[in-house]
Amino acid sequence: xxxxxxxxTGAGIALIAGLAIHASRGGYFDREIVIEIAILAMLxxxxxxxxxxxxxxxxxxxxxxGLAAYGYGTAIVKxxxxxxxxxxxxxxxxxxxxxxxxxxxxxTVGIFYIxxxxxxxxxxxxxIFESRWLGGDDGMTGVRRMDLSLxxxxxxxxxxxxxxxxxxxVLVYIAAAVVLRSSFGRTLSGIHANEAxxxxxGINTRMHKTAAFAFSAALAGxxxxxxxxxxxxxxxxxxFWTLSGEVLIIVILGGIGTxxxxxxxxxxxxxxxxxxxxxTVYWHVVVGAVLILAVLAGxxxxxxxxxxxxxxxxxxxxxxxxxxxxxDA
Amino acid sequence: xxxxxxxWITQLLNALQYSMLLFLLSIGLTVxxxxxxxxxxxxxxxxxxxxxxxxxxALRTGSYWVALVLAPVAVTLIGVVxxxxxxxxxxxxxxxxxxxxxxxxxxxFLDVIRILxxxxxxxxxxxxxxxxxxxxxxxxxxxxxxxxxxMGILIMVVLLVTLARSQIGAMIRAGVxxxxxxxxxxxxxxxxxxxxFCLGCALAGLAGVVAVPVLSATPGMGTDILIPALIVxxxxxxxxxxxxxxxxxxxxxxxxxxxxxxxxxxxxxxxAALAAILVxxxxxxxxxxx
Numbered sequence: 001x002x003x004x005x006x007x008x009t010g011a012g013i014a015l016i017a018g019l020a021i022h023a024s025r026g027g028y029f030d031r032e033i034v035i036e037i038a039i040l041a042m043l044x045x046x047x048x049x050x051x052x053x054x055x056x057x058x059x060x061x062x063x064x065x066g067l068a069a070y071g072y073g074t075a076i077v078k079x080x081x082x083x084x085x086x087x088x089x090x091x092x093x094x095x096x097x098x099x100x101x102x103x104x105x106x107x108t109v110g111i112f113y114i115x116x117x118x119x120x121x122x123x124x125x126x127x128i129f130e131s132r133w134l135g136g137d138d139g140m141t142g143v144r145r146m147d148l149s150l151x152x153x154x155x156x157x158x159x160x161x162x163x164x165x166x167x168x169x170v171l172v173y174i175a176a177a178v179v180l181r182s183s184f185g186r187t188l189s190g191i192h193a194n195e196a197x198x199x200x201x202g203i204n205t206r207m208h209k210t211a212a213f214a215f216s217a218a219l220a221g222x223x224x225x226x227x228x229x230x231x232x233x234x235x236x237x238x239x240f241w242t243l244s245g246e247v248l249i250i251v252i253l254g255g256i257g258t259x260x261x262x263x264x265x266x267x268x269x270x271x272x273x274x275x276x277x278x279x280t281v282y283w284h285v286v287v288g289a290v291l292i293l294a295v296l297a298g299x300x301x302x303x304x305x306x307x308x309x310x311x312x313x314x315x316x317x318x319x320x321x322x323x324x325x326x327x328d329a
Numbered sequence: 330x331x332x333x334x335x336x337w338i339t340q341l342l343n344a345l346q347y348s349m350l351l352f353l354l355s356i357g358l359t360v361x362x363x364x365x366x367x368x369x370x371x372x373x374x375x376x377x378x379x380x381x382x383x384x385x386x387a388l389r390t391g392s393y394w395v396a397l398v399l400a401p402v403a404v405t406l407i408g409v410v411x412x413x414x415x416x417x418x419x420x421x422x423x424x425x426x427x428x429x430x431x432x433x434x435x436x437x438f439l440d441v442i443r444i445l446x447x448x449x450x451x452x453x454x455x456x457x458x459x460x461x462x463x464x465x466x467x468x469x470x471x472x473x474x475x476x477x478x479x480m481g482i483l484i485m486v487v488l489l490v491t492l493a494r495s496q497i498g499a500m501i502r503a504g505v506x507x508x509x510x511x512x513x514x515x516x517x518x519x520x521x522x523x524x525x526f527c528l529g530c531a532l533a534g535l536a537g538v539v540a541v542p543v544l545s546a547t548p549g550m551g552t553d554i555l556i557p558a559l560i561v562x563x564x565x566x567x568x569x570x571x572x573x574x575x576x577x578x579x580x581x582x583x584x585x586x587x588x589x590x591x592x593x594x595x596x597x598x599x600x601a602a603l604a605a606i607l608v609x610x611x612x613x614x615x616x617x618x619x
Contacts, residue, residue, distance in 0.1 A: 057425055104608055111368050111424040115563055116607040119600045122556070126600070130593035241556075245432060252429055282444060288436025292415070295429045 001189045002053060002180035007310070008260045011303065012173060015264060016166055023162040031158040035230050037270045038165035039223050042172045044250045044262035046219035049176055051248070052257030053185070054212050055192045057114045059244045060101055060121030064217045066238030067124055068094040068224030070134065073143040073234040078133075083146040083229075090228070091221040097124065098217020102210040109195075118241055125239040139235030143228050155229070165226055169263070172219050176259060179215060188212050249287065253294055255304030264303055338468045340589055346474045346543075348581025349481025353536035354554060355561040355573045356488070357529025363505050363568015363617045364522045367416055368424050370431035373555030374438035375530055379404045379537025380546040381446050384453050393456035397538050404534025405527050412526055435552060442548045452545040477539055484532070485574060492570055501525060505568050505617050557584065560603045566613025575614055 023034040043065055050056040071090035075081040081089070105116045129137055145155040153160050179185050190198045191205050199205050228234050237243070246269075254265020269287070276283040294301060300308050358372050383400035387393050411434070419427050454460070455473035462469040492498040503511040504518055512518045537546075544550070561580045565572025580599060587595025606613065 057428075104604070108607055108611060111428070112563075112607050112611045114424065114428060115559065116604055118556075119560075119604040119607065123597050123600045123604070126593075126596045130597075242552075249429070249432070282440040284436040285440035285444075288433040288440070291433035291436070292430050295426050295433070296415075296418070299426055299429075 004177050012260050031162045034162045035165050037267050038169045039227050041263040041266040042169055042223035043220055043247050044266045045176055046216045047247050048251050048262045049216040050213055053192055054188045059114055059118040061220050061247055062243030063121035063124040063239040064094045064098055064220040065224040067097050068221035069228035069234045069238055072225045072228045073140050077142045087225050090225040094217045094221025095214050099214040102213025106206040106209040129236040141233050143232045145229040249291055253301050255301030258303045261301050261303030335468045338466050342470050344582045344585035346477050347585055348577045349477055350536055351561050351581050352577035353532050354558045357533045359562045359573045360525050360529050368427045371434035373551035374435050375404050375533040376537040377551035379534030380541045383538030384451050400538040401531040401534035405531045408530030439548055450545045450547045453541045455542040564606050566616045568617030569615050572613050572615035
């Protein structure tokens with residue numbers, strides 16, 4: 001069950017503040033990294049909603065992300081629509097695809113769920129890859145950013161864009177937290193704990209799982225639309241399953257089911273990738289080894305492990321107080 | 330013979346040859362899942378290791394046949410190390426942990442291959458006896474590819490007969506059906522499963538060596554073949570030998586013949602078939618448990 005504890009709030013504020021300072025103090029390259037982190041963190045949070053709170057391990061979140069990016073890009077480049085309409089189309093496309101995949105896969109569990117979402121994601125990838133109209137494997141150039149000069153923001157400025165991405169990340173986190181704290185979110189947690197029992201008490205679990213997946217897809221769609229604006233270019237690579245796998249790794253390393261953990265995981269992985277690539281081109285072996293060790297260590301991830309130890313420490317302290325000096329004897 | 334007949338016979342033989350590679354690979358995947366209930370995504374990496382070790386052995390010894398025999402042995406040793414270090418520990422850990430750890434292994438093996446053998450695609454010549462073309466059904470077809478088809482069929486028959494007729498086959502069938510009951514009847518299920526796991530690794534290594542003269546080896550080859558092999562296993566039915574055979578033919582022919590009839594769309598059809606099976610018949614076309 002999700003709780004917005006003070007520690008999570010504190011970690012979130014520290015993370016956002018740190019990234020904002022890094023972006024405003026640093027140069028162009030640092031801002032690009034902050035943007036990359038913010039977008040990946042949104043995608044990781046969206047995956048954590050279904051994977052960490054609904055036992056739906058999706059391997060098609062990359063495809064949802066990419067579809068939203070393509071929806072945005074296509075609306076602008078192919079139909080000449082304004083970017084604001086592109087935004088709506090991109091997110092709507094993500095929700096539609098998410099609802100469809102979520103509804104079809106809702107009856108499957110475990111490894112079958114992973115494989116089925118992988119299959120649907122790859123179908124979307126292949127269709128876009130093979131579409132000459134959408135540029136095939138060359139992708140699509142000429143994607144414009146949104147014009148927010150009405151509220152005094154110049155989106156072509158890298159610092160402004162980085163800060164907008166961080167602000168959207170905060171909104172995505174708040175939306176996820178509000179939904180998970182609602183009665184809907186509690187029902188989802190119930191399905192996570194024991195789906196058969198939730199069905200037995202009269203919950204339509206299929207409908208709840210589908211709705212949760214569609215909501216998660218909406219957040220992934222927001223990330224996708226920002227990605228298209230960031231690179232001003234979309235390519236089928238965005239939809240390929242390895243991106244979904246990478247996001248799943250981020251969720252696990254950060255702490256599945258903690259919501260803020262995946263955002264921290266995204267930050268660390270992007271920074272690690274850039275740091276390790278200074279020393280060696282073989283950064284896959286580092287990530288692979290870290291992932292294996294993280295799962296063997298209990299699979300709680302960085303933030304999850306921190307919360308787990310904290311809870312254990314508190315429980316021990318409470319137990320010591322409760323029994324007075326007897327425990328020391 | 331007319332040109333189109335030659336074309337179609339060639340395509341059918343290509344499809345058959347690809348099916349055989351998929352079959353060799355999916356055997357390991359499917360028995361490891363059926364017996365050990367373990368999702369081994371690193372199986373594709375074992376295939377890639379087989380290919381690269383085969384290349385090195387063939388270079389050192391100058392003989393393809395030495396590589397063909399020793400590379401599967403080396404891959405089996407790698408598999409044994411993985412089994413003792415990771416797989417045994419994660420057998421009861423749930424699919425997510427298994428997927429993640431073996432996903433991590435894919436990353437590790439990818440870079441190990443790049444460090445040891447480099448990024449460039451490596452090739453290997455088929456042995457002298459299998460070079461050139463052979464006439465079959467009125468078409469001239471590479472002898473080496475016929476060798477792959479023949480070897481695949483041979484292994485298929487040996488496995489089918491062993492599973493259906495031998496005592497060890499009966500023990501494996503009992504283990505898949507109900508491992509606890511089999512253990513109660515005095516079968517050392519752990520040792521049996523371990524032996525089957527080793528066989529699966531050896532076949533993956535064999536598929537790797539055999540594939541090199543046709544496909545050439547790249548660091549990403551294991552990841553590339555993993556998804557088709559997983560589709561084979563799921564379509565056929567996890568843990569089922571008959572299912573793996575049927576699935577290999579379905580995916581092999583859809584990929585090869587589909588590429589001729591519906592270029593570009595054929596892989597969508599394969600994934601659609603996978604999705605349909607997962608949603609409507611998750612036990613697969615030929616389920617392992619009766």
